Amino acid sequence: MLARAERLSAGARAMLDAVSVFPRRADAWALQGLCGVASAGQLAECVANGLLDDLGDGYAFRHDIARRAIEMMLTTSHRRQFNQRALAALLENGDVSTGRLVHHAVEAHNLAAVRELAPIAAREASRVGAHRDAAGYYEIALQQADSLPVIERAALYESHAFECHLIGKIDDALAAQGQARRLHQADGNRLKEGDSLRWLSRLSEMGDDREAAAAFGAEAVAMLEAAPAGPELAMAYSNLSHLAMLSERVEDTLFYGEKAAALAARMNRPDIASHALNNVGCVEQWLNPDAGRLRLDQSLEIALQGNFQEHAARAFTNRACFEITQMSYDAVRPVLESGIHYCTENDLGTWRDYLRGMLADVQLRQGQWDEAAATASDVIDNERTTTVGRFPALLALAKLRLRRGDPSAEPLFAEMARLVGSGGDLQMLSSYAALMAEQAWLGLADRQEALALITRAETPVRSRAHVGELALWRTLLSPDMPAGDTAEMATPYRLLLTGDWRSASALWSELNAPYERGLALILGDDEGQRLALDIFDGLGARPAAQRLRDIMRKNGVGGIARGPRRSTRANLAGLTLRQMQVLQLIERGLSNKRIAEQLTISPKTVDHHVSAVLGKLDAVSRGEATAAARDSGLL
Incomplete structure (x- = not known):
């Protein structure tokens, strides 16, 4: 590929270099703005030499590895120049996503543009549920935020913490929220510092540090109660209600939940009302199940109507927990399926994994053991799964x-x-x-x-x-x-x-x-x-x-x-096609690692299949499993 690139004319080679700074594809209109009217002939030469594909309204390298190879050959100054010209060309088109602009601003080392565009791209990504992308854009913005006023830097850290916690990066969220708290403290803003403490409580609980969660939560309420009552205090009360709910302290859950709901109503904050109703509904299942179910349904409805994505995910989860606690296994299925779909669509990884684990438990209880194994294994094998989502x-x-x-x-x-x-x-x-x-x-x-x-x-x-x-x-x-x-x-x-x-x-x-x-x-x-x-x-x-x-x-x-x-046992085992493939490879004496290579699956997935095969054949070893299969004619 590099040899073919070297045989291009000087103009075509310059065009190939220009296309290389566009990830995925370069729009024809952008290239014309970047390189002028002569670009058509030069692009045609690159296509004729098999280096680019003509997409009709744009061009792209046939393989991204080739694009990266060409891009890496550019000098730092040329790469910055091409990206700055690409940024200028894209800015002239109002339909270009801000995320694309951020990429070229970063590569052009245009720090002013990065500071302006990265937070916008993050907010746009968050609105459509692309929280992983949003966290990445906030991280880019923070790299250039040292010159910003304290209040703006703190807001960026808070937003980064929020997006990180939605995708399960709890350690990163704690670090970012801790930075926000220190900035508010240095600025003397007690209201904002109190809200940061409340967030640190929430994140500590998600990170399975209950002692820190309780300490931060109490400190937040104490600080905010010394200021005029506002939404920060309402949410701090609801946070204490949430912590009490997790410990099944009914009286404290109701006390702080009702205080939070009352403040939320006065301030017209449906998001906080949804959060508080969720806490109260969870504990009311032990007092009045019908009332508890109603509160949880109200919490979910408010969250969905207001697009309060984390509150909606939490409402789906606790609504499902409610039905499982009530042993309504058939009734919980649609709740779990809707919740998993919602969390998947909105990039809410921790909540999705938690709900899938609950689904695996229901499948296990209802005798669907293979389905339970597959559902649970998908979560366990995901290295990004958080402790809370994994349990x-x-x-x-x-x-x-x-x-x-x-x-x-x-x-x-x-x-x-x-x-x-x-x-x-x-x-x-x-x-x-x-x-x-x-x-x-x-x-x-x-x-x-x-x-x-x-x-x-x-x-x-x-x-x-x-x-x-x-x-x-x-x-x-x-x-x-x-x-x-x-x-x-x-x-x-x-x-x-x-x-x-x-x-x-x-x-x-x-x-x-x-x-x-x-x-x-x-x-x-x-x-x-x-x-x-x-x-x-x-x-x-x-x-x-x-x-x-x-x-x-x-x-x-x-x-x-x-x-x-x-x-x-073997005849009635009901082995799946994949399990039969694994069994055949076991008979050949292959290790799990070799089986994974043969079937192009992960060794952990092979572990789960081997476990299922042994269980279905009522065997305690690989040798006993293959013997049972031979006796029954499966092998």
């Missing part, structure tokens, strides 16, 4: 692998232990306690440690579903221990732990939650336990099936089915 998917995948008897669950357990140990919220703690209890019941963790973790988790928990789930695991681990106060438990757990295992099983069946139904049947009679075995075997829940067989034998139950034969 629901991590929980679902760890639970799934534990139930399939997959030893690759261990790293997920270790990661969850680190998150909970670092001060995770009550939902994290209670979910982790239930998972560790299940692991102990299967004989894979210490029973006493699991019981101690249940005690630690259930003391402050108000969620009826979580209270019941923890009580069930305590009963399975230690049948002689009292179930506790069942009045506050969700209905299937209350029925089960008061001795009505048949009604509990029927209710789990109505909820389409087969594994939970199997757990309920364990506490039933011989026939109930045999039905539980069928459920576990059908799901591929080998560890639970084996544990139940041990219990039945210990209790003197005879005629216990051994479980599906290896050939039957």
Whole structure:
């Protein structure tokens, strides 16, 4: 390619250099403004030599790597000159996006133009939901902001922090918001400093630092209460309501939420009203579910109407959490799907990942184990996923692998232990306690440690579903221990732990939650336990099936089915086409790395497929899986 470029005439080569400073494509009118009327012949020569494609109304290199190679050969002065001329040509056309102008202003080292255009490009990108681009433009603007007045620099840092937090770059958001706070402090602006403290509280919570979140939140309110009441104080109150909601402190949530809503109404701030209604609706589920659902729907409606994107994402998330807590698994599906679509369309990565993790949990509960694995793996394999956005998917995948008897669950357990140990919220703690209890019941963790973790988790928990789930695991681990106060438990757990295992099983069946139904049947009679075995075997829940067989034998139950034969398991496994491809490569003795190369997928994705194959074939090793496949004629 470079040799062909060197054979061009001087004019055509200069034209090729000019086109190289345009990413993606160069408009014909821009090139004419850049190089004059002689450009047509020179462009035709570049096309004839196979270096450019004629797009009709513009030109582009056939491969971007070729464009970059030509561009890199330009001297610094020539690159700046070409980009300045490109900027001037593009400025004459009012239809050019500001983002394109920023690119050429940066490359031309036109600092005045960068300072003017980059914030505009960032705001335009944010309005259309391109938050990653917006964060990039604010970063460019800040690189040239030293000469700006303090108030303008602080505003740029705040905007950068906001966009970074929307795309999950929490550390960058904290750093930018910290800079904004220091500038407001130096400027003596207590109102703005208080609002920065409130933002630092919010970002610390998203970064899983609950202690810092509480400290910043309290400091923000104290500072803002000393000033005339304004929207900053209303939002600071709503932030304290939010932190209280996460800790399931109902009274504090309602107290600060109602103060925030009252101030928001006085000041006509629907965005703050949406935020406050969200907090209040979440805790009202424990007092009056219908009222809580109404508040959350109002919060979402306000956010969507006002295009308050973060508030809308938060409303979708908490609305879904509400239905899951109420065990309305069918009702939560459309909420999750709408929320995931909204967050994807608006580049809200952390919220999207959190919702997808919740979807994986619902899929797991409703027996769609392969779908749950795929949904959760997409989140876990994304290196950009934040800690907060990652946890629901991590929980679902760890639970799934534990139930399939997959030893690759261990790293997920270790990661969850680190998150909970670092001060995770009550939902994290209670979910982790239930998972560790299940692991102990299967004989894979210490029973006493699991019981101690249940005690630690259930003391402050108000969620009826979580209270019941923890009580069930305590009963399975230690049948002689009292179930506790069942009045506050969700209905299937209350029925089960008061001795009505048949009604509990029927209710789990109505909820389409087969594994939970199997757990309920364990506490039933011989026939109930045999039905539980069928459920576990059908799901591929080998560890639970084996544990139940041990219990039945210990209790003197005879005629216990051994479980599906290896050939039957393979025939009924329902392997997907991709899983069959992985199985065939396993038989050939390929490592996961080699399988990834063969199928052009990531090694982590191969890990998930291997785990699914072993689970579906009820195998504990690659060799056992291939043997089962051979016996059944799959291989």
